Amino acid sequence: MRLIAMVCLVGLLLSAPISVLAGKESQLAGQDVANLTEAIAYSAEGFVKKPIFKGENYVILLFAFQKGQRLEAHTIAIDAFVQVLEGSALVAIDGKEYVVAAGEKISLPKNLSHALTAKEDFKMLLVK
Numbered sequence: 001m002r003l004i005a006m007v008c009l010v011g012l013l014l015s016a017p018i019s020v021l022a023g024k025e026s027q028l029a030g031q032d033v034a035n036l037t038e039a040i041a042y043s044a045e046g047f048v049k050k051p052i053f054k055g056e057n058y059v060i061l062l063f064a065f066q067k068g069q070r071l072e073a074h075t076i077a078i079d080a081f082v083q084v085l086e087g088s089a090l091v092a093i094d095g096k097e098y099v100v101a102a103g104e105k106i107s108l109p110k111n112l113s114h115a116l117t118a119k120e121d122f123k124m125l126l127v128k
């Protein structure tokens with residue numbers, strides 16, 4: 001009977017979200033566990049950019065835009081990937097417009113002009 005209870009308890013612990021087991025932010029196998037939408041705040045002064053990780057050949061950045069704030073058209077020499085965390089935005093890539101919302105992703109091909117306008121308060125993760 002004890003064995004069955006232990007197996008059930010271990011199963012519950014393994015299936016629980018990390019935040020339940022470890023709090024909002026903690027160490028798990030040497031890694032930080034964090035809620036990314038809470039890791040960056042909006043600013044009325046303009047969009048906010050925060051680097052959160054730098055790998056050997058890439059960087060991961062968090063961005064927060066209040067409704068109406070823009071990232072002007074520009075190009076970069078490498079492919080990039082955006083994961084929307086909160087809100088929605090209009091993304092223009094090489095003259096084509098896309099609306100992206102929380103839970104969606106969009107790729108930004110290298111050497112193509114891209115821009116962004118927040119349709120509402122908007123947070124995203126950028127990998128480049």
